[in-house]
Amino acid sequence: MILQSDAIQVRVDPPIATITLNRPDAGNALTRAMVSELQVALGDVHAEKRIRAVVLAARGDSFCVGRDVAEIAPSEDTLADMVRWGDEAREYQELLVAMLQLPKPLIAAVQGPALAAGAGLVLACDAAIGSDAALFGFPEPRQGIVAGVAAPLLAFCVGGAVASRLLVLADTIDAAEAHRLGLYHKVTPTDLTWAQACDWARTAAESAPQAVGLTKRLLYDTVAEQLMSQLSSGAAASATAMTTDSAREGLAAHLENRQPEWP
Template sequence: MIMPSDAVDVRVDGPVGTVLLNRPDYGNALTRAMMAELRQAIGDLHLEKRVRAVILTGAGDTFCVGRDLAELAGGDDPLADMARWGAEAEEYRDLLVAMLEFPKPLIAAVNGPATAGGAGLVLGCDAVIASDQATFGFTEPKRGSVAGVAGPLLAHRAGAGVAARLLVTATTIAAAEAHRIGLYHELVAHNLLWARAFELGSECATAAPQAVMLTKRLLYDTIGEVLGPQLTSGAAVSATSRTTDSAKEGIAAEAEGRAPEWP
């Protein structure tokens, strides 16, 4: 069962909508309810005709640290856990696909660390404006799991070599490095981040809506036939990785604030 949440806020300023991940005390970690709300927010802004571009950002000093670890922990029923982990991986895949298929420009305003599933949200956006305080990385292997869903999207955005290095080393890189390799398209001072994202969204709004929609459809159609099955396979790998003893130890170590002891 997915519990309701109020951790995703939406506002509209002229032709630009802003979707705010609003769990700052938890690094804006994604719960299942938040993923559902985020998809709903994207769908609502799709239908809002006055909105011509959308900004995705995080509250506080973090963009998003990925999935909520409390939800990833296993219970007393291994079969139920496996079913839940599979459903969660599919929900995250569906969220990224919804972002890729969104017919309006989607701009990530990365205000701080974007790691694990949060880094995947960045990759789901068309343009990325980042604060000089932002970081980027897929930390899942350090918790005994795999960035299965976002991995193929990372390879698409940055190339196989960059993807291999980031995924295998589980390295978190600084904003300047993420900018150098093309993951962050523009860096700005922290206090100017939303203003610059809004400026870019307003610039997008001067283009013909139908032309932008068709352009985005073309972009997704070009990659969707190949990337779609890869994301599905990645979701299966991600769910499988959560059933391992390594994932159990990684999540426990994170919760207890200690170094993991890998089996």
């Protein structure tokens, strides 16, 4: 059975499937429920033999603007918050690992801005088609927090120098620059982004499923040998950053639509 929910939808057009983020009014910001449902959807398409390639897409003007800030913001219960932040970071880490370990080609169709946790989703795909409106960046420091889980994946994909620029400067770049850096592998008009990703998925589906799965496993076990421990360290850094005064002020400022006053 293929998962269907309000926020995560799965469309099957053998030999490909499209997993769609469907929270457009909120910029497809990720809630904990969506992270869990994405995990379930990945398991479903993995188990379905008719599906040999997968497209990750989104509805609306944004691909994904990151985590739902209202959901991750501090409450009055500090101890409960610390447990929750640790769980949230671990759950997001596990989602990225599931994407990396999916033995089927996974293509991102990025029709709009992919920011913060949304940019991490793009990095965990095997290839990414970006529209000419597809911004990319990690603005977390402007909210007093850290892109801990995605940081090692970004460095793995584009190298330390580029990762440092994007993470430390909290720099959001346009689609052309993201393409130049290898973050988007092709840039298309917005109305063609999903179709182009499906074309790539169908091309990938022409290969032998076992050969593709073994190739992805080889890359995971060799090129990414150190990545899993780095993702765990990043999750711990993300959770720790949430406990700081800077995070409390930055998230409050974001929710109140004002400039933060850093402690």
